[in-house]
Amino acid sequence: MNAFAIQTESLTKRYPNGRGCSDVTITVREGEAFGFLGPNGAGKSTCVKMLVGLIFPTEGRASLFGQEAGTVEARRLIGYLPELYRYQEWLTGDEVVRLHAKLAGLGREEANRRVPELLERVGIGLRSRDRVKGYSKGMQQRLGLACALVADPRILFLDEPSSAMDPIGRSEVRQLLHELKGQGKTIFLNSHLMEDVEALCDRVALLNNGRILQQGRVEDVLLQRPLWRLRIGGYAPPLLDWLRAETGIAVRESEAAADGSAVLEAELADEEQAGWLHSLLIGQGATLYESARVRTKLEEWFVTELSGKSHRGEKA
Ligand SMILES: Nc1ncnc2c1ncn2[C@@H]1O[C@H](COP(=O)(O)OP(=O)(O)OP(=O)(O)O)[C@@H](O)[C@H]1O
Numbered sequence: 001m002n003a004f005a006i007q008t009e010s011l012t013k014r015y016p017n018g019r020g021c022s023d024v025t026i027t028v029r030e031g032e033a034f035g036f037l038g039p040n041g042a043g044k045s046t047c048v049k050m051l052v053g054l055i056f057p058t059e060g061r062a063s064l065f066g067q068e069a070g071t072v073e074a075r076r077l078i079g080y081l082p083e084l085y086r087y088q089e090w091l092t093g094d095e096v097v098r099l100h101a102k103l104a105g106l107g108r109e110e111a112n113r114r115v116p117e118l119l120e121r122v123g124i125g126l127r128s129r130d131r132v133k134g135y136s137k138g139m140q141q142r143l144g145l146a147c148a149l150v151a152d153p154r155i156l157f158l159d160e161p162s163s164a165m166d167p168i169g170r171s172e173v174r175q176l177l178h179e180l181k182g183q184g185k186t187i188f189l190n191s192h193l194m195e196d197v198e199a200l201c202d203r204v205a206l207l208n209n210g211r212i213l214q215q216g217r218v219e220d221v222l223l224q225r226p227l228w229r230l231r232i233g234g235y236a237p238p239l240l241d242w243l244r245a246e247t248g249i250a251v252r253e254s255e256a257a258a259d260g261s262a263v264l265e266a267e268l269a270d271e272e273q274a275g276w277l278h279s280l281l282i283g284q285g286a287t288l289y290e291s292a293r294v295r296t297k298l299e300e301w302f303v304t305e306l307s308g309k310s311h312r313g314e315k316a
Contacts, residue, residue: 003066005030005155005186006051010060013046021046021210023060028203030065030154033177033187035197035218037302038207039311044190045083047207048157051188052080064155076104079148083159083190087143089133093124096132097146104151111150118146123172137164145173155186162193174199194299198222206302208311221301227294228268229254230277233287235262242284249277265294 006028013020021043028034036044049055051062053070062069064077087096094115101111119128122142124135132140141164148156162173174196181187181200191197197204198218205215214221235256243251251266268274278288296304 003063004028005032006034006062006064006188008047008051008060008062011047011050011057011062012059013043013050013055014058015046019043019210020058021207024207024212025060026205026212026215028186028188030186031181031184032203033181033189033201035201035204036188036190036207037192037194037197037204038213039306042207042311043210044207045159046210048080048159048188048190052078052157076151077153078155078157079151079153080157081141081144081148081159081161083163085140085144087132087140087147090131092129092131093119093135093139093143093146094128096143097150100147101150106151114150114152115146118149121176122146122149123169138166138169141165142169145176149180153185155188156180157188159190160192161189162191162196170196194297194302198298204298206305208306208309213305213309218298222295222298223293224301225294225296226267226269228266228274228277229290229292229294230264230266230281230288231261231290232264232281233259233261233289234285235260235264239281239284239286240264243277243280246280247277249273251277261289 004027008024008026011024012022024047036047038044050057051069053075056070064074067074067077097115097119098111101115106114116125119125122145124139124142127139132143135143141162145161162170165173177187177200189197189201201218203215203217204221206213240251240253243249249266249268251264253262254265255263266277268277274291278291281288
């Protein structure tokens with residue numbers, strides 16, 4: 001089957017209050033980790049709920065490996081950790097995961113093997129016989145991860161999977177997600193933790209006011225700013241004035257040391273222009289130690305893309 005793991009076409013949900021999301025078109029390939037980003041109220045959870053079949057689109061369509069989202073066939077392919085999880089307080093952690101195993105159609109033998117293994121893997125093995133009532137929020141989120149993974153799904157939808165966890169828990173979840181990706185799982189991740197998204201995801205989409213503002217490969221997004229950093233020797237400030245006058249390129253001194261070494265930052269259109277700048281510098285007697293395009297942080301990209309734009313999180 002060469003269908004995309006996830007495919008949506010103009011996916012739209014309009015709640016009676018007029019909010020929701022509009023015209024969301026994305027594709028996610030099998031084995032990819034896709035970061036679905038946006039400020040509070042952007043429409044991320046609404047889209048995920050349509051993909052997992054909890055709510056239905058007003059317009060547009062979504063499919064998982066070619067199966068229409070919401071159908072039994074599509075649901076069989078997925079594991080889902082919702083943003084607002086709540087498990088039966090009167091059951092033990094072990095019983096909750098077994099219940100999910102049963103609902104997913106796992107046999108007793110398979111559940112006997114898989115459930116304890118998973119509870120251990122998400123870090124609540126020692127507390128698995130305790131009732132959920134006594135679990136902290138972080139432990140309940142770990143339990144939710146075990147439930148999402150119990151049927152060994154091909155696609156994982158994770159809505160803020162470590163939002164309730166302490167830094168140790170977050171790092172454990174990060175490691176778990178990397179392992180799952182290594183096993184070929186497709187991961188659809190809603191998260192406000194940009195560092196985690198940057199480390200895990202192949203591609204991202206940025207949603208605002210229910211619409212996709214931008215999407216693309218993380219690498220491309222991080223290299224969007226046309227900024228280059230050059231470390232050179234044999235530098236003196238008049239060189240900068242000469243460069244500006246000669247080329248019209250916006251270039252500035254970022255660091256300069258008494259030994260004549262310096263770091264310059266230049267806004268360049270492309271690699272060709274970088275090559276030209278290198279040769280000019282060398283022609284002026286400078287030594288070029290290093291030159292590289294500046295990689296933005298995903299968080300910086302997120303903030304820059306949304307700056308000056310209104311978003312629903314600003315309103316009550
Ligand atoms: N059941 C609902 N009925 C009416 N409006 C809703 C409903 N669920 C969400 N909304 C509204 O739809 C918009 C999108 O909400 P959604 O929960 O999808 O955003 P989100 O991007 O997941 O936000 P967050 O990052 O805060 O979780 C918001 O304006 C929200 O208030």
